[in-house]
Amino acid sequence: MTFIVTVDVALFTLQENRLSVGLIRRPKEPFLGTWALPGGYIHPQEDANAHHAAARILQQKTGVISPYLEEFGTVSGGGRDPRGWSLSVIYFALVPPSVLVGGVELFAVDALPPLSFDHADIITQVVARIRSKASYSSLPMHLCAEEFTIPELHGVYQSIMGVPLAMAGFRRKLDDLDAIEAITGAIRPTGKSRPAQLYRIKPEFEKVLSVRERGF
C-alpha cells in the first residue's frame, strides 16, 4: 500500500541561446553516477507543501533559488523506479544563467546525455510545455538577466520558440502582456546613436505569469 513519493525539479536556463537544463549526477543508487534532475523526498515536518519541498530541494541540490517555480504535473507507476511503484511531482524553474552557482551541469535540451529513471521523457514533455506557454505568456522573461533590453528579450523569445518573430508584432504582444517596466534612467550604450532602454519584470509577475487572452 505504500510507495515512493518524490519531487523532481527541471531547472532551465539559456546557454549560447539554447534552452538548457541543469542536471546533477546521482549520488547514490539507483542510477549511481548517472545524470538526473535534482530531486528528493518530501519532508512533511519541514515542507509546508510540495511546492515548498521543490524549492528546498532545488536550493539544497543546486544552490539556486528560483522566483519562478511551476508545477508541471505528476509521473507515476511501477516501471519508472527499480525500487518499486513511485509517484513524482515534477516542477520546472526558469532562471538567467547568472544565478547558477556551479551546482549543476548544463545540457542543451536537444543534446541530453543518458539519464536516470524516466527523466529524459519528463524533460521532453516539460520543454514542450515551455515552448507552448512561451507563445502566449511572460514565461521566457524569467530566462533574462534582471535588466534587459527589448532586443535581448526578443532574442530570448525567438530562442525558445525556435522561429523568427517580427519585431513590430512582438512589441505589440509585449504591450498586451504588460509584464515589464522601463527602469527609470537605466540605459545601455549600443554603439549606435541611441542607447537602449533597460527593462525589468514587474514585481507582480515574478512568481506568476502574465497571459495573453485568445479564444472564442
Add this chain to the structure above:
Amino acid sequence: MTFIVTVDVALFTLQENRLSVGLIRRPKEPFLGTWALPGGYIHPQEDANAHHAAARILQQKTGVISPYLEEFGTVSGGGRDPRGWSLSVIYFALVPPSVLVGGVELFAVDALPPLSFDHADIITQVVARIRSKASYSSLPMHLCAEEFTIPELHGVYQSIMGVPLAMAGFRRKLDDLDAIEAITGAIRPTGKSRPAQLYRIKPEFEKVLSVRERGF
C-alpha cells in the same frame, strides 16, 4: 516521513445549461456525511499509474467512465486533512449528463454546499482552468451528447464561458480546431425548413484536446 497520498476527481457536466460538479457524501471520517469530491487511495498493486487510479476511483464511486480525464495538479500540506500531512493528485472529467447513473449529486459550481477538506477551493481552481481552456480548445465538447448540432455546441461553449459568442466567429474557430466531424446521413428535424446536421467528436480527440494556436 510518511504521509497520506490520495487521488480526487472533479466530475463536471451541464445541468440546465450550468456547469455542475458531481459530489458524494463522505462515507467515513473525517467529514463523515459531508459533501466531497469522489476520491481515494492509490493502489500500487492495481493501478498502473495515478491516472488509472483516478479512472478506477471515479468508476467505483460514481459508476462513471469518462473518456476525457485530465490531471489538474496536486494539492498538499499539513492543514488540509485532520489526519495529517497529505498530498492529493486532482483530476477532472467532463461528461454529458446522460452518462450519469445516480452515483453522484450534481451542484452548480456557483451554488456549492459546504464541502469536506479543501474541496471548495479545488473546485474553484479547476473551474477557472476549464473556463480558460474552453476559450481555445475542444474541452467543452466533452459535455455534449455523443451526437450534437452546431447550435447545441455553441450553447455549451456559451454556458461554460459565460459570454455570448457570435455564431460566425464561433464556426471559424471550430474549423480551426478541426475536432468534430459530420455524421453521414444523421440529421435532426428543427421545425424549420432545414433540419440540423449532427456531429460527433473525432475519435482522435476523445482523450486529448484539440488546441488553437495563438501567440507571438
